[in-house]
Amino acid sequence: MGGSISWLITILLLLVTMLANLRARGEDFDNELSFSNGIQPLEGDEEDEQDEDIIESGFSSRFPVWRSQGAGRIPVNVDSFGAVGDGDTDDTKAFLSAWEKACSLDNAVFLVPEQRRYKVNATRFRGPCQKKLIIQISGTIVAPEEPKTWDPKNPRVWLVFSNLEGVKIQGGGVIDGSGSKWWAASCKINKTNPCRGAPTALTIDSSSNLRVKDLTIQSAQQIHFTISKSEAARISGIRVKSPRDSPNTDGIHISESTDISIQNCRIGTGDDCISIVNGSFNIKMKRIECGPGHGISIGSLGKDNSMGVVTGVVLDMATLTGTTNGLRIKTWQGGSGYVRSVRFENVIMNDVENPIIIDQFYCDSQTTCKNQVPFVIMQTSAVKISQVMYRNIQGTSKTPKAMNFACSDTVPCSNIVLNNINLERENGTTETFCNCAMGFDYGFVRPAADCLRIDESSGCSSGSLNAQNDSRLQCTEL
Ligand SMILES: *[C@@H]1O[C@H](CO)[C@@H](O)[C@H](O)[C@H]1NC(C)=O
Ligand SMILES: *[C@@H]1O[C@H](CO)[C@@H](O)[C@H](O)[C@H]1NC(C)=O
């Protein structure tokens, strides 16, 4: 008897030592966040560190008190704080109590166990927390489905994690916004509904050095996953699932954030798969599957004459299938600021409606989208778009207009570069449309993009179409 116990203890000790060694081998993920300048490709940072796998396989509720100091992680299981996980009971309080505990401990694992469904109200999980917190979502977190009883203090958010540093969010679980009643109440679905915003399912705000991986986010009330006011975040293995007709359900939305990488994500939804808006710099996306959805977008920017700035965006290796747009930059008329240093490369389009589009006449509102023409446009400001490269873009366009550079007359696009493009249409030809778009193409480019070859010094309206009279430039609602 005694012999077998000491044997067990030896095995356990061995295990702990092994785990600690493995973890030590994993690089500090902070180091891998350092981005090279400008728009270099993502290099060598796609492989995951070993240490996270240990957490995933080594943790389960079967070992609730693994407390070997130093090497060990301290699980803080929401069940230990009274969460029921039957999909119906309100587990909000249990989550908050567990969060308070996990946040106060070094090396804690905030654990949402698998095979359960936890109903949680709009909740803010605030930091700062102690070191090395892991948020392990292995089960399902589900939102209450009734918009009418939604917490009026948090009309636009559901789960918010804020002021965190060096945290990992992972676990293979599901975040389910129960969005269908919100969608039905949207003014985009039924014009008689008032236009009100709905909650974003998962928000990470004012945080840094984050790692978010291996989660499914589905049926969001509105946006699925927002990263705002944050820096140095690596996001990978995120799946977004919502129907193609769900309104405003962007997949991943980046706002006012710097040095963000998004890799190996599969997004199917009713709005942009990824949208990058104001104040975002150095955003890298790699291996993205998008569809259904509205494509991968920079913008919209410049709404209500605001200033919008986005620089340093790279998309490398993406497949877009059946989306309404492919690679899109969208700005409102009358805005200011700029979009600069963007590269889209190695992209496959499958039956995409607007595979390549710059739309400086964007609008998306309930009030009539009136073009600010004909009399005002010559004075209208715009977000300046420059240094945008499209390289190795292949596949099929659903519409003839495979490439559309609808730039502002007053602030033309410049340095648009096309290389190795082949966009065809199953039953017809494709074409390139330009308005005030300056740049050049080289290598194989189909459809031909001669309309880009305009000398900027000559002024754009001499060589190209002019927005004042072109019905194709009427404010587009996509
Ligand atoms: C969660 O929301 C419901 C209404 O949907 C409310 O009855 C309940 O009190 C809320 N829970 C907490 C902890 O606030
Ligand atoms: C739109 O909403 C109104 C009022 O709620 C309702 O009467 C109407 O049936 C709805 N229309 C559709 C198409 O769902």
Ligand SMILES: *[C@@H]1O[C@H](CO)[C@@H](O)[C@H](O)[C@H]1NC(C)=O
């Ligand atoms: C956009 O971001 C810049 C700073 O990056 C800020 O000055 C400006 O106010 C922001 N615009 C909007 C509409 O939030």
Ligand SMILES: *[C@@H]1O[C@H](CO)[C@@H](O)[C@H](O)[C@H]1NC(C)=O
């Ligand atoms: C192309 O034409 C064929 C034969 O007319 C038709 O069956 C097919 O649906 C068409 N494809 C598209 C994308 O329009």
Ligand SMILES: *[C@@H]1O[C@H](CO)[C@@H](O)[C@H](O)[C@H]1NC(C)=O
């Ligand atoms: C705009 O269109 C009108 C008629 O549709 C035409 O008379 C006018 O000359 C056009 N203006 C320009 C600048 O092309």
